Amino acid sequence: MTVFHDTKVDRRALRAWRLGRVREKLQERELAGILLYDPVNIRYATDTSNMQVWTMHNAVRYAFIATDGPVIVFDFHATKHLSEGIEVVDEIRGARSYFYFGDGPLMEDRAKQFAREIDDLVRTYGGNNRRLAIDKIEPHGLLALLKRGVLVENGQEVMELARFIKNDIEIAAMQEAVDACEAAMWRMREVFRPGITENYLWSILNQVNAELGGEWIETRLLTSGPRTNPWFRECNHRVIEAGDIMSFDTDLVGPGGYCSDLSRSWLCGGGKPSDEQRWLYETARRQIEDNIAMLKPGLSFREISERGSPLPEDCVGNRYSVVVHGVGLCDEYPAVPYIQDFAHSGYDGHLEENAVVCVESLVGRVGGRECIKLEEQVLITADGARRLSSFPFEDHWL
Template sequence: MDQSTTRRYDISGQSVFKDDRKQAYLNPEGADRPLKSPIPACVLDSARRYRLGRLRSKMEEHCSALLLYDPVNIRYAFDSSNMSIWTMHNAARYALILADGPAILFEFEGAEHLNQGLPGIDEIRPAKSWIFFTAGDLVETRLSEWADDVSDIVKRQGRNRRLAVDKLEPAGAFALQNRGLQLVDGQELAERARSIKSPDEIELMRWTIRVCEAGMARMYEVSEPGRTEREIWAELHFENARSGGEWLETKLLTAGARTNPWYQECSDYVIRRGEMIAFDTDMIGPYGYCADLSRSWTCGHVAMSAKQRELYSAAREQIEHNLGLLKPGLSFAEFNERSWRIPDRYLPYRYTLALHGTGMADEWPGVFLHPDFDRNCSGMIEQNMVLNVESLIAEEGSESIKLETQVLITPTGAERLDTFPWEDP
């Protein structure tokens, strides 16, 4: 893809970017080249050690072994990545970490070499898969072999028979219980471990956000009349993929009337000048970290209408108000009591979350918007959490404005990790 796909040119042939503030997010070596990570290897190695240590520290409180099937948790534990999307719905690889013993990766057969050089893995074994896709009428036999293997390791090397598990089909859970293991919730253990970030993790996350914002700059530049929603969304995929990223969790880019109600997925709708384009990146980028950013702007970058300005200003007000509340030691209930109150006319179209955690994906905690807070969990904002502050503003018959920023909780408040400019309504 050459530069003409991301820049327009005046009659003299000179490149003209539509907003110099946003041009800065493209690769300074040229938009036709991928960004190159400046992260030294020592930062990644330090983050790997920290993450595995976080899991082991949580295991001390709950169990003698941890069985992981969720590919995001496996990536967190070992930095091991192999067919992550496929293994989200095909349980074909897993990890078993012993509190007082080795950390074992059970890898998809033939892919063991993908884990060379990963320091947290003590042993690699071939996975024993019992999914129906490959086992068919042999599921029962293969399930028994798998359960014998896992239970034998835990019984021989664990201090007790408490096994934490993040994701497991009912048949697997029953098989392990029948072999004398006591199963506890491994997803809670993993998410609580993941919720507190090290400085090295933040450095890795900053790079993912840098890549995401380069993709957003590409999206901004091609947001012209006649483009489809999918064409604009593809620019983010392109930048993420060529810069070493992973995937996009959603397809949340819409325009005009299709922005309301929210959660419609991008389509072949051809966008018209002046229509609002709104999106949520949900991007799993380089090093497996998430950049979850939302922006809204007009097609053709024309001045907003009076209604668009009203909605955009309300969304900014919500973001800035709630952002200013964040600090360590603030309980979710206290945040809710002080949070921005969404006007009644916007209530039917609200985004139910005011805040959520972010790491290698959207994660715990989730803090509901004030009208929905009666179903919120208890908890407290802690230093070194990364939280996303959300806003979705719309009313009957209007377009939606979607804004979101990603912040690090510091000793004194919140530091924004993203810097891509807001619009000037």
């Protein structure tokens, strides 16, 4: 069973719900089935995992889900036992790889073998329907499927829209991940002092997550002092000094495979923030609270972008990539950018009840010394946004 921690979540009910969501989207699009390579999508549909990070870049594991038929997990060498006991998995087979590390000059021949097996499944369970969704695939495999007449459709759309809406069981599972993340943040707070390195502080987050059954962290976004501005540097051996702002983004895949994506900024050394640090923090706090307050079912992504709390002019150039993004097993649909970016990177849609989103704020002057990074994870309810996180902000600065 793919559960590495003590849990009160009914995993059988969770699996039934998630597989049902996938098949609902397949039926809506009149697809014969879906082929999944992304380990996060495989986890969502089957609740099985195998070396998740390694299989993200080595195509040795995939799953076939018939719209009306079986769920078949194709697993890596001698690891069929990892999916045993998962009731939504009907069959376990050995995977056929066709990438250069594993197959060298035999890639093309092995891709043909792979395509023959998948084509047979589409014919068996799809009948005259040759339309198969695929989330991602190596070029040789795609070409081999197309040559056999399989009509390949966009599986990423299927999975992102399936994962968009949660039920109460999923929210309970996500809450376990958020609770583990906050336990790690409290441990970080205990050791946070002048003289430690960014790497050391980030390692505490990683350690506690693993200790509590978490799985991995997607980034190393923890920086201090002048390394916070501009954002997106990752932690290194810099020693954090008294008076530095330290900002971090958890990006944490916790217990049960669910993501806890929170951001906070702290002042090192226990003193008082400078006037500039206080202004940055007040601006970020106001922005994140205003943006949370407007969220509700039916609000369009364009409206979020247009109505989102604006940044001061000298901070616009340092704006974050999104105002709001979805979250589940990892960052998910939708991604809602600032209005300045909507024309070239935005798309429309609507928030729905039981979606979970993260609300982002990054505030730092262009050319300034530091940035404040804040982020909250919220559930969209009929009455608006309900926070899943409870870790405090530095409101005594305000």
